Amino acid sequence: MSSPGPSGSERLVLAVSGKGGVGKSTLSALLIRVLSERGGGPL
Numbered sequence: 001m002s003s004p005g006p007s008g009s010e011r012l013v014l015a016v017s018g019k020g021g022v023g024k025s026t027l028s029a030l031l032i033r034v035l036s037e038r039g040g041g042p043l
Contacts, residue, residue: 014031016028016031
């Protein structure tokens with residue numbers, strides 16, 4: 001069986017939305033940090 005998750009040819013696209021003051025910037029920064037620590041490519 002193959003492992004789940006994106007292969008080298010697939011892209012992960014995330015969108016964050018919501019009202020002001022609900023933590024969108026904090027969530028985005030944490031996602032960038034986690035993905036870069038996992039060896040993600042360009043952001």
